[in-house]
Amino acid sequence: xxxGEVKAPPALAGTRxxxxxxxxxxxxxxAPLTEEKMHNAVKGxxxxxxxxxxxxxxxxxxxDSALAKKYKYPEAAKGDxxxxxxGTKVADPYRWMEDPDAKETQEWVTKQxxxxxxxIDSYAAREAIEDRLKSLFxxxxxxxxxxEGGRYFFSKNDGxxxxxxxxxxKGLTGEPVVVLDPNKLSEDGTVALTxxxxxxxxxxxxxxxxxxxxxxxxxxxRDIDAGKDFDEALKWCKFAGIAWKDDKSGFxxxxxxxxxxxxxxxxxxxxxxxxxxxxxxxxxxxxxxKDDQNVELGFQPYSSDDxxxxxxxxxxxxxxxxxxxxxxxxxxEPFVHLIEHNIASFTPIDNIGSTVxxxxxxDAPRGRVVAIDLNNPAKENWKEIIPQQxxxxxxxxxxxxxxxxxxxxxxHNRLMLYKLDGTLDRExxxxxxxxIDGAAGRREDKELFYSFTSFxxxxxxxxxxxxxxxxxxxxxxxxxxxxxxYETKQVFYASKDGTKIPMFITHKKGLKLDGKNPTLLYxxxxxxxxxxxxxxxxxxxxxxxxxxxxxxxxxGGSEYGEEWHEAGTLERKQNVFDDFIAGxxxxxxxxxxxxxxxxxxxxxxxxxLTAAVTVQRPDxxxxxxxxxxxxxMYRYHRFTIGKYWVSDYGNAEExxxxxxxxxxxxxxxxxxxxxxxxxxxxxxxxxxxxxxxAHAEKFAATMQAKDGGDNPILIRVETRAGxxxxxxxSKQIEELSxxxxxxxxxxxxxxxxxxxxLKEKPHKG
Numbered sequence: 200x201x202x203g204e205v206k207a208p209p210a211l212a213g214t215r216x217x218x219x220x221x222x223x224x225x226x227x228x229x230a231p232l233t234e235e236k237m238h239n240a241v242k243g244x245x246x247x248x249x250x251x252x253x254x255x256x257x258x259x260x261x262x263d264s265a266l267a268k269k270y271k272y273p274e275a276a277k278g279d280x281x282x283x284x285x286g287t288k289v290a291d292p293y294r295w296m297e298d299p300d301a302k303e304t305q306e307w308v309t310k311q312x313x314x315x316x317x318x319i320d321s322y323a324a325r326e327a328i329e330d331r332l333k334s335l336f337x338x339x340x341x342x343x344x345x346x347e348g349g350r351y352f353f354s355k356n357d358g359x360x361x362x363x364x365x366x367x368x369k370g371l372t373g374e375p376v377v378v379l380d381p382n383k384l385s386e387d388g389t390v391a392l393t394x395x396x397x398x399x400x401x402x403x404x405x406x407x408x409x410x411x412x413x414x415x416x417x418x419x420x421r422d423i424d425a426g427k428d429f430d431e432a433l434k435w436c437k438f439a440g441i442a443w444k445d446d447k448s449g450f451x452x453x454x455x456x457x458x459x460x461x462x463x464x465x466x467x468x469x470x471x472x473x474x475x476x477x478x479x480x481x482x483x484x485x486x487x488x489k490d491d492q493n494v495e496l497g498f499q500p501y502s503s504d505d506x507x508x509x510x511x512x513x514x515x516x517x518x519x520x521x522x523x524x525x526x527x528x529x530x531x532e533p534f535v536h537l538i539e540h541n542i543a544s545f546t547p548i549d550n551i552g553s554t555v556x557x558x559x560x561x562d563a564p565r566g567r568v569v570a571i572d573l574n575n576p577a578k579e580n581w582k583e584i585i586p587q588q589x590x591x592x593x594x595x596x597x598x599x600x601x602x603x604x605x606x607x608x609x610x611h612n613r614l615m616l617y618k619l620d621g622t623l624d625r626e627x628x629x630x631x632x633x634x635i636d637g638a639a640g641r642r643e644d645k646e647l648f649y650s651f652t653s654f655x656x657x658x659x660x661x662x663x664x665x666x667x668x669x670x671x672x673x674x675x676x677x678x679x680x681x682x683x684x685y686e687t688k689q690v691f692y693a694s695k696d697g698t699k700i701p702m703f704i705t706h707k708k709g710l711k712l713d714g715k716n717p718t719l720l721y722x723x724x725x726x727x728x729x730x731x732x733x734x735x736x737x738x739x740x741x742x743x744x745x746x747x748x749x750x751x752x753x754x755g756g757s758e759y760g761e762e763w764h765e766a767g768t769l770e771r772k773q774n775v776f777d778d779f780i781a782g783x784x785x786x787x788x789x790x791x792x793x794x795x796x797x798x799x800x801x802x803x804x805x806x807x808l809t810a811a812v813t814v815q816r817p818d819x820x821x822x823x824x825x826x827x828x829x830x831x832m833y834r835y836h837r838f839t840i841g842k843y844w845v846s847d848y849g850n851a852e853e854x855x856x857x858x859x860x861x862x863x864x865x866x867x868x869x870x871x872x873x874x875x876x877x878x879x880x881x882x883x884x885x886x887x888x889x890x891x892x893a894h895a896e897k898f899a900a901t902m903q904a905k906d907g908g909d910n911p912i913l914i915r916v917e918t919r920a921g922x923x924x925x926x927x928x929s930k931q932i933e934e935l936s937x938x939x940x941x942x943x944x945x946x947x948x949x950x951x952x953x954x955x956x957l958k959e960k961p962h963k964g
Contacts, residue, residue, distance in 0.1 A: 270911060273310035275900040276303065284833065285855040289868065293900050297838070297893040299885060304896070308885075308916050311899065315880075315913040319937050322944040324953035328740070329936040331957045333359060334679060335736040336928060341674035343637045343650045343660055347401030350423075352378070353660075353674070354392075361388025361927035365395065365406075367423060371662075378404065378423055385410070391925025396441035396450075399506065403477075405441035405450060411886040411919045412926060414438070418452060420477065433481050437467070440499035444528055445506030449476040451487065453498050467840035468494045472511060488524075488534055495843070496540060502528070503550050504641055510547060513540045516843025517726050519560075519761060521545060525573070537576055544761070549597035549642055556584065556602070558595045565760035566592030568602060568621075584621040591760045593729070598640030598647045599665040605635045609689065610701050610731050610752040614638065614649065627663055627670065630656060632687070634731040648673065653732040654705040654748070655682035680739050684708060687732070692785040694754075695777040698766075701758065702782055703732060704791070706747040717746045718792035720783055724753030724775035725804035725847055727764045737935050744956045747791050751782040753808075755847070768847045770860040776811050783812075783819050795821040798942060802826035803890060803922065804847075810866035810898060813876060822942050823879040827887060827922055830894040832865035833858070838891035867894075870901050875908030878945040880938060884917040892916060911945060 277292035296304050319325060337358035344353040349370065354363040362381040368374060384390040393407040393416050404423055407416035418433035418441065435454045442451040453472050456462040462469030471489035475481070488511065490496050499512045511534055513522035522540030526532060538545045543561035550556065553573040560566050568585040585592075585604065593612060594605040601624060602617040612635040616624040629635075633653030640647045645665050652658040660674040687705045694700050710716065719741065723730055730752045738748060752758045755767025755775045767775040783799070786792050799820050801809040806828025813823050833851040835841040849857030851865075862868060879902065883895035899914035906912055915937060917930065943953060 270314075270903070270909075272903040272912075273307055273314065275307055275904070282833070284851055284858045284862075287858070287862075289833065291834075293897040296896045296900070297891070299892060307900075308896065311914050312916055315915050315937075318911060318913060318944070319940045322940040322950065324943065324950035324957075325936055325940040327950075327954050327957050328939045328943075329932060331740055332737060332932045332935055332939075335739050336932060338657075338676050338678045338736070340658070340676055341660055343639055344648050344673065345397075345639050346641075346644065346646075346648075347397040348399060350401035352395070352397065352401070356928070359928055361929055362391055362925070365392060367401070378426075379406065379421065381408070384408070387919065388927035388929060389919050389925070393925065394439070394441075396443060398443050398447045399445065400447075403443070403447060405443065405452075407436065407439055409925055412884060412922060413886055413888050414922070415888070429478060431475070431478070431480055433475065433484075438497070438499065440501055440512075442500035442502040442509050444509075445502070447477070449474060451475075451500040451502075451509055453500060462494060465494070467843060470497045472498050472500050498524075503547075505550065508550065515540055516840075516846060518846040519544050519727055519764065523547060523557075535573075537571070537573070546595075548595045548602070551642070556595075556597060558592060560761050563587035564762045565590065568592070568595060568604070568617075584619070585617055586621075591757065593757075594635070594638060596638050596640060596647075597642045598638075598644050600642060601665075603638050603640070603647060605638060607729060607731070607758065610703070610729060610758045611689075612731065625668070630659075632689070632732065634733055652734045654687050654703065654734060654738075654750075655680075655685050655742075657734045657736075678736060678739075680736075680743075685742055690785070692781060694774070694781045696774070698754070698774070698778070700754075700778045700782065701752040702785070703750045703752075704747060704786075705742065705749075706791075707742065707745055710745075710747065710791075712790040714787070714790040714793045715796070716792050717796045717798070718749060718786055719746065719798045719800060720749045720751060720779070720786065721800050721805070722751045722753050722775075722779045722782070722808050723801060723803075723805040724755035724767050724778065724808055726755070726844075727757045727761070729757045731758075740939065740957065747786075749782065749786055749791075751779055753778040753782075755804075769849050769857070772848070772860070773864060775808060776815060776864065779808055779812050780816055780819065783816075793821075794819055795946075798822045798824065800824040800826070802828075804829060806830070806890075806895075807832075807866065811864050811869075813879065814866055814869045814871070815864070817874055817876045820877045822945055823877055824938055824942070825879060825881045825895075825898075827883055827890050828866075828881065828894055828898065829890055830865075830898040831867045832861045833868065835894070838893065839888050841891075867898055867901060870898075870905050872905045873907035874905070876902060876906050876910060876912065878910040878941075879912050880941045881912075881914045882917070882934065882938075883914070884922070886919060887922045889922040911941075913941070 278294055280291045280294040282289045282291060298304055340356045342354040344351045351368050354365050356363045360382055364377055365379040366375040367378045381390055381392045382388060389411045391409050393409045396405040402423055404421045407418050409416050414437050416436040416439050418436055420429040435457050439453055451472055451474055453470055456469050471486045473484040474487050475484045488498060495515055497514045500509055502509050507527060508525050509528050511524040513524060520541050520543055523538040523545050524534035524536055526534050543559055546558045548556040548558055555571050557569050557571055558566055565587050567587045570582040570584055590606040590608045592604060593607040596603045604615045604617060606613045611632045614627040614635055618624055630651055631653055633651055633656055636650035636652055636658055638649040647663040650658055650660050657676040657678050661670045662673045663670045684707055686708050687703055689701060689703050691699045691701055730750055753775050754763055757764055783797055797820050799809050806825050809823055809825045810828050810830055829835055836845060836850055849861055851858040851861045881895045881899050883892040885892060895914060902912045
């Protein structure tokens with residue numbers, strides 16, 4: 200899902216490979232659409248489109264003839280399935296759509312795609328939009344580098360490559376060489392590199408591959424100097440971690456039951472940690488940890504930086520609480536339960552001998568840093584190093600024997616250095632108000648790498664030298680874009696209950712507040728994920744034409760710590776929708792835009808958001824982009840790994856109390872007959888094994904059947920794609936082009952104005 204259905208460190212990230220030396224930073228795998236880094240979409244990147252009479256947009260004087268009459272949508276047969284929820288009868292006429300392989304489902308999807316395709320392709324400027332997006336995407340993009348044994352590893356995309364390529368260079372000035380190019384692993388670019396983990400000397404690489412957007416991974420090992428893989432291929436892995444043994448003889452990893460093993464029929468349960476000896480087949484692996492009494496617990500291993508310990512990050516779905524187990528690498532004894540999984544959030548930063556530095560929100564909802572002696576681990580023996588501050592701790596690493604603390608201040612980051620006794624040393628100056636994508640380094644390093652991005656600042660890697668106290672650019676992209684033409688401001692508006700909600704607003708300088716500006720409002724609001732500033736090349740098309748982009752930082756995220764997250768969960772979920780609606784009303788009140796020019800967008804949990812506010816306030820929005828949404832709140836836990844989202848959503852089947860509040864906002868069950876709903880494009884993918892496509896499909900059928908207006912309610916089902924992670928650049932551009940075209944055509948933007956503003960010639964023929 201929910202971008203973050205497991206509360207675990209990044210895939211394959213042991214302590215040495217993690218963004219924050221083991222801290223579970225925002226995981227790129229969990230995001231929907233993006234081009235630079237997958238998490239940018241969760242933070243508001245992706246498509247930013249609308250239409251207006253301003254900035255060169257010219258509205259048609261007459262709507263397309265197709266909009267003058269009700270659409271003839273493909274027929275969706277209604278079944279007679281009725282469920283009983285605590286005495287309340289609920290019909291589910293499109294239950295048959297839950298089988299994606301059924302002939303009826305596939306035929307309906309084909310017809311819906313044909314309708315959507317015909318609508319979008321009839322827009323004459325679509326090809327010009329796609330060409331412009333290709334030119335914007337065509338710039339070099341780099342990941343944050345990590346150093347292993349004098350070697351620097353990073354991924355790079357030359358521009359239009361479907362997948363990022365993994366590189367290595369020796370020393371700061373060495374020539375980069377290709378380590379792994381996923382683009383050569385499939386003809387259509389749908390095989391993606393899903394994680395990496397290196398040995399201490401940087402000689403061996405453990406990595407995961409996924410296909411067609413699936414969350415399932417296959418693990419491999421590569422000899423970097425030889426450029427060849429070992430023979431083994433490890434299966435049944437999802438959200439997997441690799442923890443190398445210090446002598447390179449093998450590694451620990453987590454997987455789910457193999458076909459035929461007990462628990463294999465229950466997706467996402469019976470996690471086990473295995474030991475794999477290098478050079479052997481998976482059938483010889485030994486299970487070193489599992490918990491048959493708590494089969495829904497997940498375990499992800501990672502090694503301590505000094506090579507002494509192997510830790511297990513223990514989690515239960517998306518619950519914010521997690522546990523920490525450990526043992527020495529040489530031990531064959533059971534793992535010691537240092538922290539149980541149901542107390543609070545704990546993230547090991549690093550260890551010095553038997554002292555483990557830990558970030559936690561126990562008794563500190565905004566986070567603090569404590570030191571725990573493994574020889575005396577009782578809570579009364581913990582030493583508080585950095586107490587809770589006004590701002591939220593967003594990440595911590597231990598570099599140069601200093602604690603590098605990434606604070607979140609009103610949804611943007613500051614980078615601070617602390618001595619090991621908790622004394623503040625200094626603040627690292629950042630280029631502006633924005634987001635630290637990651638900070639990487641080890642305790643003995645004299646350098647720190649961090650990545651910075653903002654709405655008009657492409658993600659850039661910096662190298663901080665502790666000796667000089669200065670930062671220098673390590674990798675900087677060159678985008679066909681002039682940031683000096685734009686400005687970003689942060690405002691705070693009141694939600695329905697009076698809570699102040701932060702929102703970032705970006706637009707061209709000199710914007711006239713006359714209510715005539717096309718405005719896109721993006722939101723997420725869930726699973727402890729913060730919405731912070733980020734750059735998107737696709738957004739440039741929107742901004743350069745005078746569009747306003749607004750990012751609302753809703754409750755349910757982590758912008759202000761665990762209390763802010765909890766305020767948007769369970770029976771409090773309506774707060775999230777109220778926050779978003781109030782954001783739209785604020786933009787209209789302050790004359791940034793009007794109802795007919797306000798477009799909303801969200802994906803995954805954000806797709807639930809856009810769907811819920813659409814059925815609650817259909818009068819407020821000019822168009823809706825609802826991506827890979829969670830929609831059926833009565834049955835979501837029955838699909839894929841939805842049962843692990845109960846901590847945020849609740850369970851309508853097991854709890855009458857949960858059913859009561861879910862029934863008030865579940866989008867599928869609150870669509871009203873005869874209401875005129877705004878134009879809507881719903882997107883999903885046939886290989887989405889995180890949020891099942893049935894959510895989007897059942898919602899589209901329901902909306903089409905009950906809508907009382909003449910606005911298009913369309914669904915786009917992508918093939919050979921999943922929830923968003925690993926989506927090839929070519930598919931990203933195609934989808935973005937379709938979404939732009941949908942909104943432009945729906946709102947009546949003349950193709951001539953699009954050609955003029957995009958500086959492209961009309962497509963001939």
